[in-house]
Amino acid sequence: MAVAESLSPTLSAALDRWGVRASWVALALAAPFALLAPSLSPTLRYAPFLASMLLFGLPHGAVDHLVPDRLAGTGLARSVGAVVAVYAVLGAGYGLWWAAAPVSAFVAFVAVTLLHWGQGDVYALLVLVGADHLPTRAERALALVVRGGLPMLVPLLGHPDEYRRVAGALVGLFAADAAALAPVFAPATRLGVAVGFGAATLLALALGARRVRRGAAARRPWLVDAGETLGLWAYFLLVPPVVGIGLYFCFWHATRHIARLELLDPGARETLAAGDLGGTLRRFARDAVPATLGGLVVVAGVWAFAPRPTAGPEGLLAVYLVAIAVLTLPHVAVVTWMDLRQGVW
Numbered sequence: 001m002a003v004a005e006s007l008s009p010t011l012s013a014a015l016d017r018w019g020v021r022a023s024w025v026a027l028a029l030a031a032p033f034a035l036l037a038p039s040l041s042p043t044l045r046y047a048p049f050l051a052s053m054l055l056f057g058l059p060h061g062a063v064d065h066l067v068p069d070r071l072a073g074t075g076l077a078r079s080v081g082a083v084v085a086v087y088a089v090l091g092a093g094y095g096l097w098w099a100a101a102p103v104s105a106f107v108a109f110v111a112v113t114l115l116h117w118g119q120g121d122v123y124a125l126l127v128l129v130g131a132d133h134l135p136t137r138a139e140r141a142l143a144l145v146v147r148g149g150l151p152m153l154v155p156l157l158g159h160p161d162e163y164r165r166v167a168g169a170l171v172g173l174f175a176a177d178a179a180a181l182a183p184v185f186a187p188a189t190r191l192g193v194a195v196g197f198g199a200a201t202l203l204a205l206a207l208g209a210r211r212v213r214r215g216a217a218a219r220r221p222w223l224v225d226a227g228e229t230l231g232l233w234a235y236f237l238l239v240p241p242v243v244g245i246g247l248y249f250c251f252w253h254a255t256r257h258i259a260r261l262e263l264l265d266p267g268a269r270e271t272l273a274a275g276d277l278g279g280t281l282r283r284f285a286r287d288a289v290p291a292t293l294g295g296l297v298v299v300a301g302v303w304a305f306a307p308r309p310t311a312g313p314e315g316l317l318a319v320y321l322v323a324i325a326v327l328t329l330p331h332v333a334v335v336t337w338m339d340l341r342q343g344v345w
Contacts, residue, residue: 007127007263011273018277019128019259020224026251027235035239046313048246049320052254053296058324060254061331062291063261063284070264071341083334090330091298098322099305102174103181106167109325110152116332117253118148123344124256127263129224133208133217137345143225146197146204150232151248153197155241160185162241169318173306201229242317257335258284299323 007015030048052058064087069079098105122144125131134140156163164185168178183189205226211217236244262268262280265287271279302323303316339345 008273011269012130014272014275014277015128015259015263018272019256020124023252023255024228024231026255027231027247030247030251031235031239033243045240045242046246046317048243048250049317050313052246052250053299053320054292056250056254056258058295058327059285059288059292060257060261061327061334062288062295064331064334065291066287067261067264067334067338071338083330086333087327087330090333091326094329095302095326098325099174102171102176103178105325106170106181109170109321109328112325112328112332114148114152115144116148116328116335117151118144118146119332119335119339119344120253120257120260121147123260123339123342125221125225126344128256128259129221130218131208131221131225133211133222133225135211135217139204139207140345142200142204142207146201146229149197149200150229150236151245151253153193154233154236155244156185157190157194158237159241160190166242166317166321169314170321173302173308173318173322175307201233205229260338295323295327298326302326 049057065080065083066076067079068074068082069076074082094105094108097108122134122140125134125143125147126140134143164178164181167181171178171181208217208222208225212219212222232248235248239247262272262284265283268280268283271277271283299320303319306319306322
């Protein structure tokens with residue numbers, strides 16, 4: 001099974017520089033700041049998430065309306081119409097779920113985000129890194145669980161109190177009691193997550209290492225995979241989750257998805273291959289502005305209709321995360337269609 005994507009050496013090198021290595025540099029440079037997070041004011045701690053409204057985070061899904069046309073040649077009108085319908089149905093339905101049962105909606109948000117961030121990294125490994133140690137659906141599914149679980153599960157192990165506080169803020173928007181989530185944060189549950197997820201991580205890396213050892217896969221992509229996986233384990237264990245996940249959202253997940261989107265735009269491929277990163281990002285920003293503004297309207301809508309929005313950075317973060325949740329579900333539907341169309345599964 002192979003991903004239906006062929007890159008020239010020049011384009012591949014450009015994507016490796018800004019789609020992969022730039023993520024490493026961004027998190028490495030941000031880590032010292034992030035480790036100081038407990039001593040910083042709430043405004044500074046929440047700054048990465050709040051910045052993601054305009055810096056890569058929210059905009060990374062704002063080109064979905066162009067994807068069917070660019071990937072399948074559906075025509076612009078049908079492309080926009082289909083994606084708007086998906087967003088309207090799934091987004092509205094999930095918004096009603098939050099209003100009716102916010103605790104289960106929060107659990108679903110974590111699960112959907114794990115799936116989405118995992119699928120983003122699987123594509124990046126296959127195309128941007130050139131990994132050939134994930135040839136089967138089962139191995140790719142395991143990689144998806146591991147990569148998506150790093151930002152969603154590891155912070156539960158290293159920073160359960162802050163994780164619980166954020167969960168409480170989200171469900172509290174809808175006047176719900178987060179006490180129902182208490183078993184998730186119990187020591188026995190966290191121990192089970194540590195053992196189970198640790199075992200899944202080791203299994204994923206061991207399967208890839210076996211393929212490399214047998215000569216069935218290249219060594220360098222596996223080393224990149226292993227290095228990223230272990231590095232993210234350490235990052236999310238050490239860095240408080242609000243700062244750590246906010247930085248990861250902007251400078252890891254979003255940038256890699258933007259790189260994927262730019263491969264669908266012939267003009268962006270040309271500017272990127274020519275080394276014009278600024279031109280590439282300007283093309284993306286031009287395409288993303290309308291839907292990004294629409295996303296900000298969703299944020300305002302959550303603020304207006306949530307029964308108990310609170311002032312200050314923590315309240316805004318809770319509103320923003322619920323809005324992101326509402327937008328993530330239809331975005332995952334679009335990306336899943338991309339995965340199937342491009343032969344990821």
